[in-house]
Amino acid sequence: xxxxxxxxxxxxxxxxxxxxxxxxxxxxxxxxxxVERYGAEGCDKKMCKAAIRSLIDSDRCVYTYFGGxxxxxxxxxxxxxxx
Amino acid sequence: MSETNGKGSATPMLxxxxxxxxxxxxxxxxxxxxxxEQCQQLLELLERSYxxxxxxxKHGGIVGVHGYxxxxxxRYNDLPEEFPAIAHFHTLRVNMPSGWFYTSDVLRKICxxxxxxxxxxxxxxxxxxxxxxxxxxTDELEPTFKALTENDFDLGGSGSDVRTPSACVGPARCExxxxxxxxLCNDLTQTFQDELHRxxxxxxxxxxxxxxxxxxxxxxARSDMSIIGTWRDDIRIDQDAVREYAENGVNIERDIxxxxxxxxxxxxxxxxxxxxxxxxxxxxxxNAMPKALRPGVDTGATILLGAKAPIVQGAxxxxxxxxxxxxxxxxxxxxDLAERIWDFWSENGKNRERVGEIMxxxxxxxxxxxxxxDPIPEMIAYPRENPYVFYEExxxxxxxxxEQEEEEGAAVP
Amino acid sequence: xxxxxxxxxxxPDFRRxxxxxxxxxxxxxxxxxxxxxxxxxxxxxxxxxLFTVRAGxxxxxxxxxxxxxxxLADKYCGGHLRFTSRHNVEFLLxxxxxxxxxxxxxxxxxxxxxxxxxxxxxxxHTQGWVHCHSAATDASGVVKAVMDDLHEYFDGTTKIPGKLxxxxxCCLNMCGAVHCSDISILGVxxxxxxxxxxxxxxxxxxxxxxxxxxxxxxxxxxxxxxSVEIDESLCMFCANCFSVCPALPMADALNDGVSxxxxxxxxxxxxxxxxxxxxxPFIENDPPRWTExxxxxxxxxxxxxDGARPHERMxxxxxxxxxxxxxxxxxxxxxKEHIDDYRYAGLTFHRSAWVRH
Ligand code: HEM
Ligand code: HEM
Ligand code: HEM
Ligand code: HEM
Ligand code: SF4
Ligand code: SF4
Ligand code: SF4
Ligand code: SF4
Numbered sequence: 001x002x003x004x005x006x007x008x009x010x011x012x013x014x015x016x017x018x019x020x021x022x023x024x025x026x027x028x029x030x031x032x033x034x035v036e037r038y039g040a041e042g043c044d045k046k047m048c049k050a051a052i053r054s055l056i057d058s059d060r061c062v063y064t065y066f067g068g069x070x071x072x073x074x075x076x077x078x079x080x081x082x083x
Numbered sequence: 084m085s086e087t088n089g090k091g092s093a094t095p096m097l098x099x100x101x102x103x104x105x106x107x108x109x110x111x112x113x114x115x116x117x118x119x120e121q122c123q124q125l126l127e128l129l130e131r132s133y134x135x136x137x138x139x140x141k142h143g144g145i146v147g148v149h150g151y152x153x154x155x156x157x158r159y160n161d162l163p164e165e166f167p168a169i170a171h172f173h174t175l176r177v178n179m180p181s182g183w184f185y186t187s188d189v190l191r192k193i194c195x196x197x198x199x200x201x202x203x204x205x206x207x208x209x210x211x212x213x214x215x216x217x218x219x220x221t222d223e224l225e226p227t228f229k230a231l232t233e234n235d236f237d238l239g240g241s242g243s244d245v246r247t248p249s250a251c252v253g254p255a256r257c258e259x260x261x262x263x264x265x266x267l268c269n270d271l272t273q274t275f276q277d278e279l280h281r282x283x284x285x286x287x288x289x290x291x292x293x294x295x296x297x298x299x300x301x302x303x304a305r306s307d308m309s310i311i312g313t314w315r316d317d318i319r320i321d322q323d324a325v326r327e328y329a330e331n332g333v334n335i336e337r338d339i340x341x342x343x344x345x346x347x348x349x350x351x352x353x354x355x356x357x358x359x360x361x362x363x364x365x366x367x368x369x370n371a372m373p374k375a376l377r378p379g380v381d382t383g384a385t386i387l388l389g390a391k392a393p394i395v396q397g398a399x400x401x402x403x404x405x406x407x408x409x410x411x412x413x414x415x416x417x418x419d420l421a422e423r424i425w426d427f428w429s430e431n432g433k434n435r436e437r438v439g440e441i442m443x444x445x446x447x448x449x450x451x452x453x454x455x456x457d458p459i460p461e462m463i464a465y466p467r468e469n470p471y472v473f474y475e476e477x478x479x480x481x482x483x484x485x486e487q488e489e490e491e492g493a494a495v496p
Numbered sequence: 497x498x499x500x501x502x503x504x505x506x507x508p509d510f511r512r513x514x515x516x517x518x519x520x521x522x523x524x525x526x527x528x529x530x531x532x533x534x535x536x537x538x539x540x541x542x543x544x545x546l547f548t549v550r551a552g553x554x555x556x557x558x559x560x561x562x563x564x565x566x567x568l569a570d571k572y573c574g575g576h577l578r579f580t581s582r583h584n585v586e587f588l589l590x591x592x593x594x595x596x597x598x599x600x601x602x603x604x605x606x607x608x609x610x611x612x613x614x615x616x617x618x619x620x621h622t623q624g625w626v627h628c629h630s631a632a633t634d635a636s637g638v639v640k641a642v643m644d645d646l647h648e649y650f651d652g653t654t655k656i657p658g659k660l661x662x663x664x665x666c667c668l669n670m671c672g673a674v675h676c677s678d679i680s681i682l683g684v685x686x687x688x689x690x691x692x693x694x695x696x697x698x699x700x701x702x703x704x705x706x707x708x709x710x711x712x713x714x715x716x717x718x719x720x721x722x723s724v725e726i727d728e729s730l731c732m733f734c735a736n737c738f739s740v741c742p743a744l745p746m747a748d749a750l751n752d753g754v755s756x757x758x759x760x761x762x763x764x765x766x767x768x769x770x771x772x773x774x775x776x777p778f779i780e781n782d783p784p785r786w787t788e789x790x791x792x793x794x795x796x797x798x799x800x801x802d803g804a805r806p807h808e809r810m811x812x813x814x815x816x817x818x819x820x821x822x823x824x825x826x827x828x829x830x831x832k833e834h835i836d837d838y839r840y841a842g843l844t845f846h847r848s849a850w851v852r853h
Contacts, residue, residue, distance in 0.1 A: 103644030
């Protein structure tokens with residue numbers, strides 16, 4: 001099952017959306033989940049890396065930092081409060 | 084500007100810290116407060132912390148520059164109505180040049196950028212080594228970044244990524260540098276730009292490069308990969324210079340030989356003899372008599388792994404993984420080692436687990452196997468004391484027979 | 497966008513900023529000598545001489561002061577300078593005659609020259625109340641108070657047996673490099689986080705639970721809504737949970753303060769690197785001068801200055817005289833907190849019959 005980086009990015013995006021507010025996902029979590037879904041031959045780490053980069057560069061997702069780095073949907077900063 | 088209406092200073096406790104011999108950070112903030120409302124409000128907020136004995140900052144985890152997962156630390160104060168100018172007060176980490184060398188022109192350029200886009204306050208430098216630009220609003224992050232990159236500067240690391248590597252002054256000004264710390268640091272930083280800006284690891288990873296075992300950047304205490312210069316041949320001795328130190332009052336017997344950890348030096352009042360096979364390259368004698376003694380010429384580095392601060396599973400110092408490695412461009416051997424470690428760690432690491440922690444969790448032996456390094460006695464202080472050895476497999480009677488048969492089979496073609 | 501956005505360019509190549517004398521003698525230095533406090537000369541194989549003048553700094557610098565440094569570099573050093581790993585600034589001179597004038601100019605700016613060789617160098621430290629969310633004490637203020645008191649050991653007025661490194665971190669995260677210093681000043685919280693209402697709206701509960709190194713956080717239901725509870729007997733006040741979740745504040749004026757640790761070292765000289773060990777478990781925050789912290793640090797420094805042999809670092813000195821003597825000489829009270837009770841604590845017990853009487 002050959003997939004393209006595009007498809008992997010879309011699948012990752014769906015996962016991030018599904019987990020938003022429930023569990024923060026790290027780059028390595030997404031990579032593991034993709035390799036599990038598509039198999040190591042169909043989808044290697046390089047492809048996952050490219051997919052994550054395209055998610056971030058297109059503003060569909062952002063990196064966040066809460067004691068560790070995560071990939072999430074863009075959202076308002078809790079700590080920003082009213083200010 | 085929020086002034087004091089003749090009621091005396093708004094910041095009496097901080098004013099106290101302008102007195103005394105040591106240069107004052109309060110003076111620094113005040114110098115900038117003359118022009119920047121942000122700095123005035125920072126002073127007043129800090130005064131309040133001094134009065135109440137608690138901090139007033141909240142951690143922000145989302146702000147950053149487009150495409151990067153590191154380099155910006157989000158900060159908001161918890162009294163935004165009272166201190167609106169610093170409601171957002173984010174920090175940028177800017178990757179310093181190796182060895183922290185600057186020209187006056189480039190420093191002024193950084194000042195220009197920061198006067199235009201931020202508070203004008205900095206740390207020269209943060210404890211990882213970056214130039215810290217302390218305090219600006221969310222809107223100014225992208226413009227600051229643009230101005231920095233136009234002047235050939237880029238952000239450093241933060242988050243679960245390669246952190247900004249740092250190096251001691253090395254061959255630029257130290258006769259003891261056993262490899263080119265500045266070049267290696269620069270090379271690693273450039274090679275791993277993607278790993279530095281786009282966090283993909285379980286947690287942070289730090290490289291620090293010290294040119295000799297004096298370890299001026301404290302790499303053994305605070306880097307996941309500590310690269311500490313050393314040599315394999317003999318310490319170079321100038322016996323005349325040794326005698327000169329003796330004549331000038333150095334007690335060589337007591338203070339040099341007596342402090343040698345392996346007692347491998349002898350001084351007969353005329354010549355200093357070193358049993359180099361027993362020298363552990365601690366640097367003591369060289370530090371004490373720099374004109375007489377120098378490291379050897381067959382130089383390289385010892386690579387150690389796994390130092391980390393107490394968070395999460397307790398603190399560790401780095402320990403030896405490669406006793407001696409030659410370090411010359413393009414530095415493929417060390418880069419390859421780092422990448423093998425990252426592969427294993429990214430694959431198997433838990434969230435927020437440092438390399439030093441995964442080494443302990445899976446066992447050093449298993450870790451070595453996974454990264455393809457053979458176990459050697461240089462890696463330990465002493466062999467295990469506890470007898471709980473977890474062998475992974477054992478043989479049954481049949482196995483042995485089968486094996487024997489196989490062997491016999493192989494012997495008889 | 498008008499121009500291509502530049503990314504991943506890394507820092508500028510350091511070679512652009514090296515002074516000519518360093519370019520010419522790169523890797524070809526022969527030896528160095530300390531000429532006087534804060535001043536050293538490096539002599540190259542070629543015979544060239546490079547003079548370094550090291551000055552202390554508060555680390556937190558405004559751009560105005562950095563421009564002053566730049567001016568001094570232009571005036572005396574052909575525009576070249578560098579910073580050290582301990583926040584000092586170093587001016588690199590080729591003309592010996594400029595040493596005294598630049599020291600005079602630095603003094604006028606309020607920057608003492610020193611910190612080379614057997615001396616106390618600047619205190620490596622963190623952000624504290626100036627900028628960090630998990631600080632149990634301020635950083636810059638404590639550093640200023642301690643250095644005001646110890647400057648005689650920085651600028652060479654009082655000679656000391658060897659190097660003395662002090663570092664400060666304002667919480668257990670220790671972003672400042674303190675655990676291996678001769679004297680470490682560490683901010684400590686003593687009260688477990690308080691669980692705020694509506695935690696689940698701000699934070700993801702599984703992440704909060706996973707954040708705790710000692711598994712002190714458990715899921716709980718508070719008035720019918722999901723939240724967490726803290727097993728206070730398991731909390732060692734690291735503030736990890738607060739970093740992950742702002743609804744678990746830790747800061748507490750009554751219970752936050754400072755601890756002192758001693759005897760760590762990084763360099764390999766003579767003795768292997770060592771961690772710092774607990775000397776004073778807790779001192780209340782006392783801004784702006786933290787008097788009790790300053791007094792304790794001074795006491796420890798003085799005991800070492802009086803008793804140490806040449807080259808001997810704090811940790812080597814204490815190992816030689818023994819910990820009981822250290823507590824006796826400093827007058828610091830030994831308490832149960834001094835005895836480790838975490839994993840493998842037994843390794844820190846006195847496992848022999850060697851006792852000095
Ligand atoms: C839960 C763990 C940690 C959290 C939440 C954390 C958080 C932070 C924050 C918020 C800052 C920025 C301070 C500021 O500029 O306002 C910071 C700085 C820093 N952190 Fe951490 N930190 C953690 C653990 C560590 C550890 C374990 C180390 C290294 C041993 C470390 C090293 C640093 C360094 C070197 C800096 C720069 C500090 C400076 O410039 O003074 N951090 N950390
Ligand atoms: C005395 C109180 C202590 C303070 C204030 C302190 C402070 C620090 C700081 C600030 C760092 C970060 C350096 C950096 O990355 O820039 C650090 C790192 C470290 N500390 Fe400590 N520490 C203390 C105690 C300890 C203790 C007791 C240990 C071990 C038993 C320890 C072990 C380490 C180790 C191994 C690192 C490695 C740094 C890294 O993760 O990058 N520290 N410490
Ligand atoms: C943790 C696992 C261990 C257990 C359960 C254990 C148990 C014992 C027991 C029951 C004895 C006999 C005491 C007696 O004479 O009544 C003993 C003696 C001894 N054990 Fe262990 N031991 C352990 C680990 C070790 C290790 C790791 C060493 C050495 C590296 C060691 C060295 C000795 C020695 C030297 C004796 C005394 C033998 C003699 O009588 O001369 N033990 N141990
Ligand atoms: C007199 C000869 C020495 C000279 C010229 C010298 C020079 C320096 C310089 C320039 C730095 C700052 C490094 C940087 O920012 O790149 C430094 C830091 C340091 N030096 Fe030396 N050093 C000397 C001897 C020693 C000795 C004998 C030791 C150990 C016994 C030592 C231990 C250190 C340590 C641990 C640091 C790091 C400070 C820190 O950031 O924690 N140095 N030294
Ligand atoms: S670590 Fe060694 S080579 Fe590097 S500056 Fe220090 S003494 Fe020199
Ligand atoms: S470097 Fe250290 S171990 Fe080697 S001879 Fe000198 S004092 Fe001894
Ligand atoms: S040591 Fe702790 S409180 Fe201080 S700056 Fe670092 S994370 Fe913040
Ligand atoms: S402060 Fe640390 S030990 Fe205490 S509950 Fe929070 S994470 Fe756990």
